[in-house]
Amino acid sequence: MSNLQVSVYRYNPETDSAPYMQEFQVDTKGRDLMVLDVLHLMKEQDSALAFRRSCREGVCGSDGMNMNGKNGLACITPLSEVIKGNKLVLRPLPGLPVIRDMVVDMGLFYKQYERIQPYLQNDTPAPAIERLQSPEDREKLDGLYECILCACCSTACPSFWWNPEKFVGPAGLLQSYRFLVDTRDTATQERLSELEDPFSVFRCRGIMNCVAVCPKGLNPTRAIGKIREMLLAEAT
């Protein structure tokens, strides 16, 4: 594995009429590098290669990408986890417009996040100290609040590919449930009424690609199921 063959998606709208795959040879010196380290070695060969990165430890969500066919974070994905033979194929997150190389336009993804009103709403006057919450109630937020908005899930979701403007997508719905289930939030009815149309939640077909790719081990499908249960309980 010392000499790794990497095939990477290239596209610069200023100079390229169409995207193409470029081959790189990367000397890993036999180490099980993270994919992000490999990208940095490639950028030393060609400084024009564009990709996003920030924390390099899997908490900021900048470097979501498609590695040998599977979405994940480059900074916490060791080669040994994705490598097939001696070859690594890197593509931008699927389904979003490409700005340049591995950099996609996340606009639609963020728009769906904003749509679910991702902030606590409470119409009672705030106390002088914190609002109390039992450890059991707080535990309901575990597996939800940890989302890093990397978009690995939504861009692996066929329903989101088809209807990115109408289907909230797994990331947005996970956050929607995070506020629905928060005992401090009083906007439950309003939140649910925003979601009862045929697309927002119900376009989820339970394919579970989101669960398979989430780098934080979260389960959007489960959260979507819970929202559906709440909607059904409302309706009956």
Add this chain to the structure above:
Amino acid sequence: MSNLRSLTFDAIIIGGGGSGLRAALELAKSGKKTAVLSKVFPTRSHTVSAQGGITCAIASADPNDDWRWHMYDTVKGGDYIADQDAAEYMCSEGPKAVFELEHMGLPFSRFDNGRIYQRPFGGQSKNFGEGGQAARTCAAADRTGHALLHTLYQNNIKNNTVFLNEWYAVDLVKNAEGDVVGCIAMCIETGEVVHVKSKATVLATGGAGRIYASTTNALINTGDGIGMALRAGFPMQDMEMWQFHPTGIYGAGTLVTEGCRGEGGYLINKDGERFMERYAPNAKDLAGRDVVARSMVMEILEGRGCGEKGDHVFLKLDHLGEEVLGKRLPGIVELSKTFAHVDPAKEPIPVVPTCHYMMGGIPTNVHGQAIMQGEDGKDQIVNGLFACGEAACVSVHGANRLGGNSLLDLVVFGRAAGMFIEGALNAGIEYLDATESDIEAAMARMTRWNESEEGGETVPELKAALQDIMQASFGVFREEENMQKGVKQLAELRERIAKAHLPDKSNTFNTARVEALELDNLMEVAEATAISALERKESRGAHSRYDYPDRDDVNWLKHSLYFPATKQLKKRDVNFKPKTMATLEPKIRTY
């Protein structure tokens, strides 16, 4: 006028981390025309990586807790060059700022009574150091920074803050009178360069840990605001004070929270000895970070380090049990498995002191107003320029920051800057417009890179050279001759950078150009650090010298002030006058 397009705001906040977003929230609520300009989408900012918590006397773990005890710890932790009026403001206003975060939705962990969970952290005491270890750090498991940053971003969405995401601020624009009246900024996606006009420019650009080869900091922490302010001629305070966090994962540099030791973990050497019992008999593993980091290096230097090369120590957590680890430190379990290939429930984590935090920065008062020094040696306000968060030096951290105090600093002083700017805008601010030549001056380095020619060295090699110099000469322990060598090497490096080449001059999402512009900032921060470290001839807090091993209160109970034009160091008085309590007198610092 200049042919650049201009954007006009009442206030522009550069940086979308905790302090920038907190300042923005205050201004957005006030209805002022405000924008946050950030080189990354805000939730990618480094605040997201903070783990252990936010230290604040909210009297949850201990109903009798007192913010004055927190202030005492902070001033002592800072080895007595924290400004006492600023520490007083932070510690007394803190509870308000933390409760606000909770009301905004921050998912704090909880005690059985429903109040916010607090854990012990290093350097914390009750009753002014007399009452034993305190538990004062409010936590959301070990993902407090993530929870805090997302909560602040969410509330900015709620309040319709304008975001210029993935925009890069290049340099400050000053008018003929030296007031800061905006900045030059580049949209990374399109490459368009604009002149941002603003009555208040807030530098909330965070730290610069990337001047070192080994750091817990994100790749984006390149000291952009510090570089901008230095190029504009403004002084920097206490730049020799860099915190080395005791527990960076060996090899990878990723942070392992002090909360691990707060929850009962401890450090061991190759003999399995809990060595902190020797160095800090009372606080042990929860002594100040500077003390613990130095003790670790001493163990390694004296041959008791772990591993084949004996160049690290171990952090032992397995005795805490899987339940505590899973509930209180789930992120650490993940990080250890990914970057150290160990399961902390079974094996200890290899750790080594790693560059973590810049105590120094742009000197400000408690309102975030940037300060410079007049001819008479007295403080002068810089019109139009503000700073908060890690980029600022208020100074609440002095020579060594306590764990959990940086998140508190972000929200308290981000909020304070926002409130002050709102008031100043209401009262009316008028500065002279920038002229074309003022704007050209701010465009100079951008133009330099765009016109750079083949033959010069490349950005990655120069960046690596800079990081190696800083690591070799300005680490945990320092010494005159080695630092002089470092200063000389940096001067040479500056010449090389001035001739460096940017091969890719395209406009669309050109990350190579951003990295070139960042390199200039790393250079500014590195040189300010090096010269300040060389000139402070004593050991205090994080600044430890072999050749001056003792604290020298006669000559150095002072801030250092580095002036970029002359590359010289002056001194500035530390504030010893809190408003509501007696001065905390400097004492010998033991744990």
